[in-house]
Amino acid sequence: MSASPITGVGVGRGAVVGPVARAHPVPRVPADAPSPADPAAAADGVTAVFAEVADTLQSRAEAATGTLSEVLSATALMARDAALSGQAAAKVREGMAPSLAVAQVAGQFIEMFTAAGGYMAERATDLASVRDRVIARLEGLPEPGVPALSRPSVVVAEDLSPADTAVLDLANVLGIVIEKGGPTSHTAIIAGQLGLPCVVRATEAAGLKDGDVVAVDAAHGTVIVDPDEDVRAAVEARRAALAELATDTGDGATSDSHGVQLLANIGTAEDAERLTDAAVQGVGLFRTEVLFLDAQTAPTEDDQAAVYARALSALGGRKVVIRTLDAGADKPLAFVTQPGEENPALGVRGYRLVRAAPELLTTQLAAIARAQATTGGTPWVMAPMIATVSEAADFADAARAAGIATVGVMVEVPAIALRARDVLAEVDFVSIGTNDLAQYTMATDRLRGELVDLLDMWQPALLDLVSATAEAGVELGKPVGVCGESAADPVMALVLTGVGVTSLSMSPAAVPGVRFALRAHTLARCQEMAAAARAARTAPEARAAALALVDAHVRAVLALD
Amino acid sequence: MAERTVAVGSKVGLHARPAMLFTQAVAASGASVTIARPGGAPVDASSILFVMGLGVKNGEEVVLAGEDEKVLDELVAMLATDLDAE
Numbered sequence: 001m002s003a004s005p006i007t008g009v010g011v012g013r014g015a016v017v018g019p020v021a022r023a024h025p026v027p028r029v030p031a032d033a034p035s036p037a038d039p040a041a042a043a044d045g046v047t048a049v050f051a052e053v054a055d056t057l058q059s060r061a062e063a064a065t066g067t068l069s070e071v072l073s074a075t076a077l078m079a080r081d082a083a084l085s086g087q088a089a090a091k092v093r094e095g096m097a098p099s100l101a102v103a104q105v106a107g108q109f110i111e112m113f114t115a116a117g118g119y120m121a122e123r124a125t126d127l128a129s130v131r132d133r134v135i136a137r138l139e140g141l142p143e144p145g146v147p148a149l150s151r152p153s154v155v156v157a158e159d160l161s162p163a164d165t166a167v168l169d170l171a172n173v174l175g176i177v178i179e180k181g182g183p184t185s186h187t188a189i190i191a192g193q194l195g196l197p198c199v200v201r202a203t204e205a206a207g208l209k210d211g212d213v214v215a216v217d218a219a220h221g222t223v224i225v226d227p228d229e230d231v232r233a234a235v236e237a238r239r240a241a242l243a244e245l246a247t248d249t250g251d252g253a254t255s256d257s258h259g260v261q262l263l264a265n266i267g268t269a270e271d272a273e274r275l276t277d278a279a280v281q282g283v284g285l286f287r288t289e290v291l292f293l294d295a296q297t298a299p300t301e302d303d304q305a306a307v308y309a310r311a312l313s314a315l316g317g318r319k320v321v322i323r324t325l326d327a328g329a330d331k332p333l334a335f336v337t338q339p340g341e342e343n344p345a346l347g348v349r350g351y352r353l354v355r356a357a358p359e360l361l362t363t364q365l366a367a368i369a370r371a372q373a374t375t376g377g378t379p380w381v382m383a384p385m386i387a388t389v390s391e392a393a394d395f396a397d398a399a400r401a402a403g404i405a406t407v408g409v410m411v412e413v414p415a416i417a418l419r420a421r422d423v424l425a426e427v428d429f430v431s432i433g434t435n436d437l438a439q440y441t442m443a444t445d446r447l448r449g450e451l452v453d454l455l456d457m458w459q460p461a462l463l464d465l466v467s468a469t470a471e472a473g474v475e476l477g478k479p480v481g482v483c484g485e486s487a488a489d490p491v492m493a494l495v496l497t498g499v500g501v502t503s504l505s506m507s508p509a510a511v512p513g514v515r516f517a518l519r520a521h522t523l524a525r526c527q528e529m530a531a532a533a534r535a536a537r538t539a540p541e542a543r544a545a546a547l548a549l550v551d552a553h554v555r556a557v558l559a560l561d
Numbered sequence: 562m563a564e565r566t567v568a569v570g571s572k573v574g575l576h577a578r579p580a581m582l583f584t585q586a587v588a589a590s591g592a593s594v595t596i597a598r599p600g601g602a603p604v605d606a607s608s609i610l611f612v613m614g615l616g617v618k619n620g621e622e623v624v625l626a627g628e629d630e631k632v633l634d635e636l637v638a639m640l641a642t643d644l645d646a647e
Contacts, residue, residue: 082605084608296573
């Protein structure tokens with residue numbers, strides 16, 4: 001008999017059973033830690049621990065490849081730094097507690113790096129990770145961060161930083177459970193892209209220990225400790241059903257052959273290359289800011305053109321929608337983000353950067369045009385955070401002048417959804433970014449996990465805005481896509497199809513489930529679902545109304561309830 | 562004590578990979594070498610933290626000091642090239 005499940009918010013439709021591997025929190029150092037009894041011996045101990053940490057990081061660097069290996073080597077080098085360990089040891093020799101000495105000396109360097117800004121500020125994170133590893137070892141605590149996985153495991157953590165997820169040994173990650181975060185948090189998005197079952201905001205997961213066996217069910221948002229035979233069998237059945245779905249690689253369409261393009265969201269040329277053999281009809285959202293995030297200065301036209309060309313080549317003749325730089329708010333850039341914005345999500349971000357740094361857009365459009373010329377591909381290009389018809393028209397002029405044939409804008413601001421007809425008169429297509437549209441419609445920060453109910457895509461006001469946009473597209477005969485995470489929900493995908501959306505872009509792992517759901521319903525049935533959802537007054541009622549019209553077999557296979 | 566002044570040739574300045582390669586070379590030489598901005602306080606050139614902390618950009622000059630002139634000349638030649646371009 002299993003205990004009652006731990007509940008959270010699921011990401012994806014998968015399920016898995018495996019042992020827990022906990023990622024450990026950063027150790028805290030008490031400010032009144034006592035002086036060592038034997039300062040000289042303690043100082044030698046500090047020096048030795050720095051060397052051990054450096055050795056561990058170096059051996060991991062050698063086992064890793066690419067960027068990860070470089071990051072780990074650089075971090076190892078910091079741990080081996082004579083100035084860092086030397087100054088800490090000197091303080092201990094003078095009678096300071098070892099952990100306190102390490103925290104103080106590392107703190108000075110971190111402060112210096114942070115003050116320098118840009119690239120240096122990012123290195124402060126590496127230095128903090130050295131500090132935390134050394135202190136944990138001195139205190140006899142487990143190594144902070146994600147452990148090295150010796151067997152396939154379910155990673156459980158309070159939260160995972162982008163740096164933590166970057167070092168995950170993916171071959172051994174069965175699933176992810178985090179106590180904080182929301183479904184649009186970094187960890188959730190990464191898990192979605194990797195097709196890993198993930199449950200976020202599972203507060204009670206704090207009680208899970210290394211080695212506990214858990215069943216993670218992303219479709220239901222549950223984590224069951226010590227699952228019984230029934231639960232294990234259900235997990236296995238779901239795994240088999242999802243694997244079976246993945247064998248259908250055809251184009252997206254309803255049962256009466258109304259086509260809906262199934263596309264992937266990507267962030268890098270490497271992501272595009274992973275799609276070469278994937279059953280997607282192209283890329284509906286290529287987030288180019290990843291190219292810029294690690295950079296100290298804006299990437300050159302040459303550098304950008306090379307990346308875009310790689311992505312276009314990887315996709316062959318398939319559709320690729322490139323989004324121009326969407327920086328600002330939660331994605332600050334060293335060289336352009338304006339410091340001190342009180343309300344960055346409402347500030348100079350996305351297309352609005354053209355006011356502060358017009359050359360960023362000019363260079364990017366020129367680079368895309370160049371990639372188009374060298375590869376023979378014909379990417380669609382769209383701008384993020386458009387709020388007025390004039391902005392849409394200005395962007396369209398600039399993109400067409402650069403030689404882009406198919407130009408569009410994102411619908412993320414309610415103002416533009418309400419005026420979709422006028423916008424579509426200026427551009428060739430629009431793509432609805434449902435995460436930001438929800439944030440701006442519901443006046444709710446998408447990074448606040450505790451407000452997740454307000455960001456529910458089934459909120460009737462959101463459905464109205466999406467429908468208004470799609471109706472304008474149908475009327476003018478122009479494509480209206482959706483590229484937010486909501487496209488990955490099979491029930492929502494059916495409703496979006498019903499309101500007239502022509503393409504759905506999502507993490508590649510979500511495509512098989514959506515394709516399967518589409519195949520099982522007629523367009524008329526999708527329209528009925530859309531009407532039923534829009535007639536509801538609350539988000540749960542809207543979803544329930546649509547779900548009631550979903551084919552029973554589809555509900556069973558995809559665990560929709 | 563000998564001194565050499567050199568302008569940093571790496572495009573990104575004396576950061577990241579160039580700083581790593583430089584401090585590794587200093588450590589590998591076994592010689593005691595300091596690095597400073599002209600007129601600034603010299604710091605241990607084998608410490609990547611101190612070296613990156615100087616915040617030297619492309620084209621800016623640094624002063625190397627140490628006993629072993631051969632090592633200094635090798636390090637000067639290294640700093641003058643674009644270490645990221647390899």
